[in-house]
Amino acid sequence: MKKYLLTTALIGLCLSASSQNAGTVFPVYVDISPDTLINYTLVPYSNETYGINLFGDASDDIEIKANGAVSSGGTAGYINVRPLNPDVLIRFGRLDSVYVPAYSLWYVTKVAKPLNAGDPIDPPGAMWDTMQYITDHSGYGGGNKNVNDWIGGDKYIGLKYQNGSTTAYGWIRVQCPVEDSCYVKDYSAMPSTVSINEQSMYNVLIYPNPVNTGFYLKNISTNTFDRSKLKLTDMYGKELKFKTEVMIGEIRIDLDETLPEGCYMLEYISKDCIFSKKIIKVSR
Numbered sequence: 001m002k003k004y005l006l007t008t009a010l011i012g013l014c015l016s017a018s019s020q021n022a023g024t025v026f027p028v029y030v031d032i033s034p035d036t037l038i039n040y041t042l043v044p045y046s047n048e049t050y051g052i053n054l055f056g057d058a059s060d061d062i063e064i065k066a067n068g069a070v071s072s073g074g075t076a077g078y079i080n081v082r083p084l085n086p087d088v089l090i091r092f093g094r095l096d097s098v099y100v101p102a103y104s105l106w107y108v109t110k111v112a113k114p115l116n117a118g119d120p121i122d123p124p125g126a127m128w129d130t131m132q133y134i135t136d137h138s139g140y141g142g143g144n145k146n147v148n149d150w151i152g153g154d155k156y157i158g159l160k161y162q163n164g165s166t167t168a169y170g171w172i173r174v175q176c177p178v179e180d181s182c183y184v185k186d187y188s189a190m191p192s193t194v195s196i197n198e199q200s201m202y203n204v205l206i207y208p209n210p211v212n213t214g215f216y217l218k219n220i221s222t223n224t225f226d227r228s229k230l231k232l233t234d235m236y237g238k239e240l241k242f243k244t245e246v247m248i249g250e251i252r253i254d255l256d257e258t259l260p261e262g263c264y265m266l267e268y269i270s271k272d273c274i275f276s277k278k279i280i281k282v283s284r
Contacts, residue, residue: 020120020121020122020169021117021118021119021120021121022115022116022117022118022119022120022121022156022158022171023117023118023156023171023173024171024188025188025265025276025278026169026170026188026189026190026276027189027190027267027269027276028054028055028056028170028188028189028190028237029186029187029188029235029237029265029276030186030187030188030236030237031185031186031235031236032184032185032186032187033235033236035175035183035184035185036050036183036184037181037182037183037184038050038064038065038066038079038181038182038184039066039180039181039182040066040067040068040077040078040079040180041068041180042068042069042070042075042077043070045068045069045070046066046067046068047065047066047067047068048065048066049063049064049065049066050063050064050065050184051063051084052064052172052184052187054085054088054159054161054170054187054189055189056237059084059085060084061083061084061085061088062081062082062083062084062085062088062090062159062172063081063082063084064079064080064081064134064172064174064182064184065079065080065081065082066078066079066180066181066182067079067080068180073140073141074138074139074140074141075137075138075139075140076138077135077136077137077138077179077180078133078134078135078136078137078138078147079133079134079135079136079150079176079180079182080131080132080133080134080136081112081131081132081133081134081157081172082130082131082132083130083131085161087161087162087163088159088160088161089128089129089130089159089160089161089162090112090128090129090130090131090132090157090158090159090160091112091113091115091121091122091126091127091128091157091158091159091160092110092112092113092126092127092128092129092132093111093112093113093114093132093149094111094113094149095108095109095110095111096108096109096111096136096145096147097109098139098143098144098145098146099143100140100141100142100143101141101142101143102140102141102142102143103141107138107139107140107143107145109133109136109145109147110129110131110132110133111132111133111134111136111147111149112132112133112134112149112150112157113126113158114149114150114155114156115155115156115157115158115171116155116156117154117156119156121158121159121160121169121170121171122158122160122169126158128160133147134149134150134157134174134176134182135147135148135149135150135151135176135179135180135182137179137180148179150174150176150182151176151177151178151179152175152176153175154173154174154175154185155173155174155175155176156171156172156173156174157171157172157173157174158171159171159172159189161189161190168189168190169189169190170187170188170189170190171187171188171189172184172186172187173185173186173187204217204218204219204275204277205217205218206218206266206277206279209277209279209280210280210281210282211255211279211280211281211282212281212282212283213254213255213257214252214253214254214255215252215253215279216247216250216251216252216253217230217250217251217252217253217266218249218250218251219250227244227246227251229268229269230244230251230253230266230267230268231266231267231268231269232253232255232264232265232266232267232279233264233265233267234262234264234265235262235263235264235265240255240256240259240264241256242254242255242256253266255281259281260281261281261282261283262280262281263278263279263280263281264278264279264280264281265277265278265279266278266279
């Protein structure tokens with residue numbers, strides 16, 4: 001079960017290229033509820049996959065796969081993550097290698113970079129690649145891997161979308177309690193149509209929060225918003241109806257009185273600014 005932070009007010013910045021951190025809720029956010037477990041067993045052979053659609057189009061963009069098998073030549077036991085969209089890359093962490101005596105060669109694994117909440121997704125020097133491993137306990141010819149970088153608490157897979165001048169970031173949160181099992185918990189990304197280089201820093205204030213039926217949205221930097229670009233969704237991404245009233249320097253937003261208590265996302269996407277804020281609705 002997810003836990004959400006309750007606050008009385010949120011002061012934030014529209015997202016910029018320097019604020020892409022693991023755990024930041026971007027305009028596209030999906031809570032996978034309940035958390036989905038993918039795992040493998042060596043005997044009998046098992047193969048489980050989970051697909052993630054980052055941008056809400058017709059096809060998945062990322063696949064996480066758990067695979068286990070035993071043969072006369074050795075074993076295959078791993079969990080990997082790979083892009084299905086050629087414009088999406090995964091944050092690279094390191095190479096892991098083990099010597100295989102029977103064949104006089106090295107057995108190499110590309111390991112994805114495990115990020116903690118708040119870590120920058122694309123710091124200077126970050127490297128990006130295609131298919132990478134979260135765990136790998138494969139072996140053959142006397143060489144046995146022991147890749148455990150992701151085992152433990154919640155960690156984030158860093159994602160990067162690159163298409164021409166358009167760059168966007170995202171993450172997938174997973175928890176791998178043991179080498180053969182991994183929970184997929186939630187993910188967040190920017191729309192692929194937004195160019196991060198075109199964004200500017202705006203101060204945004206939402207109050208009160210938590211709310212009953214109405215709250216105010218104020219752009220401290222410019223005092224302007226295009227209310228047609230506002231969107232309210234539940235935590236599953238379903239778009240909800242709301243009313244707006246333009247006031248001097250701010251917008252009043254009224255929620256549907258029948259909307260149940262809980263967490264919702266208020267999103268704003270324009271060519272100049274993007275922000276996504278969590279709204280907590282409570283009873284009177």
